[in-house]
Amino acid sequence: MKKIISLITCAMLALSLAACGGATESVTTQTSATQETKETTKETEATVTEETNASSEDTTAEQSTESGKDVLVVYFSATGTTKDVAEKIAKITNGDLYEIVPEQPYTSDDLNWNDKNSRTTKEQNDSKARPGIASGDVSFDGYKTIYIGYPIWWGEAPRIMDTFVEKYNFDGKTVIPFCTSSSSGIGRSGKILAENAGSGNWLDGKRFGAGPSEDDLRSWISGIQ
Numbered sequence: 001m002k003k004i005i006s007l008i009t010c011a012m013l014a015l016s017l018a019a020c021g022g023a024t025e026s027v028t029t030q031t032s033a034t035q036e037t038k039e040t041t042k043e044t045e046a047t048v049t050e051e052t053n054a055s056s057e058d059t060t061a062e063q064s065t066e067s068g069k070d071v072l073v074v075y076f077s078a079t080g081t082t083k084d085v086a087e088k089i090a091k092i093t094n095g096d097l098y099e100i101v102p103e104q105p106y107t108s109d110d111l112n113w114n115d116k117n118s119r120t121t122k123e124q125n126d127s128k129a130r131p132g133i134a135s136g137d138v139s140f141d142g143y144k145t146i147y148i149g150y151p152i153w154w155g156e157a158p159r160i161m162d163t164f165v166e167k168y169n170f171d172g173k174t175v176i177p178f179c180t181s182s183s184s185g186i187g188r189s190g191k192i193l194a195e196n197a198g199s200g201n202w203l204d205g206k207r208f209g210a211g212p213s214e215d216d217l218r219s220w221i222s223g224i225q
């Protein structure tokens with residue numbers, strides 16, 4: 001009887017050990033499956049991160065301006081005519097605007113072209129005059145095209161435009177001058193600015209009267225090569 005009981009006990013022990021072994025194996029299997037899953041997840045995460053990094057690098061290369069825009073419209077305007085044109089160009093081209101603000105604002109006396117001693121007459125008679133600019137520095141980084149606008153004063157660009165173009169490096173930029181006037185054409189004003197800038201691919205500019213329509217501006221812009 002004792003023998004039978006010990007035989008049964010041994011058989012039960014053997015069975016329960018075998019069952020434990022199976023359970024351990026299955027836990028191990030689950031663990032390694034989990035590890036595999038984690039590793040796969042890690043790989044996936046790494047790939048996504050890399051792709052995300054790569055795509056953000058691509059994005060940076062495509063849009064390196066803070067605003068993500070390709071076009072910058074720079075302008076100086078003493079009485080608002082050129083400002084209006086600049087704003088319309090920026091709207092049409094989805095560009096950013098930068099206003100050249102003089103350190104010393106031009107008063108109506110300063111703008112009196114009938115006065116030989118007015119500030120503007122003196123400045124335009126002095127090709128070396130370089131009026132100061134109060135507006136903060138602008139970065140050209142990321143812009144492909146820069147429109148640059150001004151009123152015609154005595155057949156030329158105001159001297160403050162020379163202050164501006166001599167301060168910046170236009171390398172790699174397409175620069176498109178535009179101006180407003182009562183009747184004079186753009187003349188050599190864009191070419192002189194290009195010479196004084198000494199860098200950039202300056203295209204022929206265009207003169208406008210007061211308040212050109214957006215359609216007129218659009219057809220000029222779409223025809224620019």
Ligand SMILES: Cc1cc2nc3c(=O)[nH]c(=O)nc-3n(C[C@H](O)[C@H](O)[C@H](O)COP(=O)(O)O)c2cc1C
Pocket residue numbers: 076077078079080081082083111112113120121150151152153154155156180181182183184185210
């Ligand atoms: C000092 C001065 C000189 C000017 N000289 C000319 C000129 O030579 N030819 C012309 O057609 N208009 C001339 N104008 C008119 C301006 O070019 C015109 O009003 C321009 O659209 C003003 O632009 P703004 O309002 O952006 O300053 C002159 C204006 C000023 C104040």
